[in-house]
Amino acid sequence: MNRAEILEKIGTILNSVLGHSNFELNEELTAKDADGWDSLTHMIIITEIESAFGVKFKLKDLNKLQNMGNLIDLVSGKLSEK
Amino acid sequence: MNYSIRRARLSDIPFLAKTVMEAEKSATDKFSFSTLFNKSEAEALELIAAMFDEEVDGCELSVSSFLVIEFEGKPVAAFSGWIEQFEGESNSGLLKSNLIGYTFGRESLSFLMTKAHLVKDIQIEREANTLQIEYLFVAPEHRGKSLAHQLISKHIEEAIKQFPSIKKVQVQVFKNNLAAQKVYENCGFSIVKSAKSNDTEILDYLPSDEKYLMEKELN
Structure with a gap:
């Protein structure tokens, strides 16, 4: 799965959890840029991503995330371990 | 009296967990980590x-955020405090979310989302570059000795x-918790916001059903 495909799949999850797509889906996207992406929805977004890709993130890695690009790196790394 | 104050250590974790529970309950029987995640109190602890x-x-x-007061070698009071997003550090809300999500699991989170x-x-955003304090607990037999102060x-x-x-410095407190509000007022805090x-x-x-943000200027 390439980066664009991972981004698209995460985008679908964001639309579903946040209930809208009023944000620019790109590698620079941060939680601050998407309405409703707060500490509560963040929990469910991460667990939904883990479930959709069949991976489990390490807490240390989650805490380093700064933007969507980092999240794609994380998913991509986990998928390559499979 | 033989009270001493120090940074918390890993061996304090059972007391810190109790501190979180008692502070979250705010003198009621509603323990959010139990009620909002569909867990028993023992499981939540x-x-x-x-x-x-x-x-x-x-x-x-974070254990590193806590100060504890011990009496005869045992922790009897604790209070967490940290600098919010100091110079671009991570938002504490997201760190806490990662911790909860990682620890509580998907089923509990699904339940939480039905109550989100x-x-x-009553959520109040934490302000960057401020000292935030949270989760105060003083064991009942040690109250009235200015330990919170x-x-x-x-x-x-x-x-x-x-x-x-x-x-x-800012602290968030439930409206029903008059005892805590009194402590903060005596320390120079006043209510600046409510939700x-x-x-x-x-x-x-x-x-x-209501939370206050109390604040004190530091000079």
Whole structure:
């Protein structure tokens, strides 16, 4: 799965959890840029991503995330371990 | 009296978990980590201890954030304090979310999401570059000895020493917790903001339908 495909799949999850797509889906996207992406929805977004890709993130890695690009790196790394 | 104040250590985790529980209950029987996640109190306490074990710094559930007061070698009071997003560090809310999500698991989070609207109503954003304090507990037999005051003063003193540019300290408190509000008022805090839910269901899950943000300027 390439980066664009991972981004698209995460985008679908964001639309579903946040209930809208009023944000620019790109590698620079941060939680601050998407309405409703707060500490509560963040929990469910991460667990939904883990479930959709069949991976489990390490807490240390989650805490380093700064933007969507980092999240794609994380998913991509986990998928390559499979 | 033989009270001494120090930074918390890993061996304090059972006491810190109890501190979180008692502070969250805010003198009621509503323990949010139990009610909002569909867990028993015992399960929630174990999961809180597991979160402390992860040793994530920079939020209220970090062992490193806590000061404790001990009496005859045992912790009897504790209070968490940290600098919010100091110079671009991570938002404590997201760190706490990662911790909870990682520890509590998908089923509990799905339950939480059905009640998320209640939590959102009384959510107050934490301000970057401020000293945040949270989760105060003093064992009942040690109350009335100004231990809370000592913990607050020590947090402020250490924060100013380490981060001289810090301008204020903030604490969030449920409206029903008059005893805590009195302590904070006596320490120079005043209410600067409130957030209220009009959904009566909230009282099945949380100690109050209203939360205050109290603040003290640091000079």
